[in-house]
């Protein structure tokens with residue numbers, strides 16, 4: 052757990068907190084950005100491709 056400064060009131064809030072306890076400003080941003088999703092999707096797609104290739108190899 053770490054402390055982050057609220058962008059609005061610079062109150063130190065836990066980075067686990069969704070909102071600043073002082074001013075109610077939203078603290079959390081989506082850390083899993085598009086890049087992370089793309090990476091995840093790419094890995095999934097690659098896995099599926101490999102599985103498909105293996106399946107084809109097994110089936111013959």
Ligand SMILES: [Zn+2]
Nearest residue numbers: 057060071074
């Ligand atoms: Zn605040």
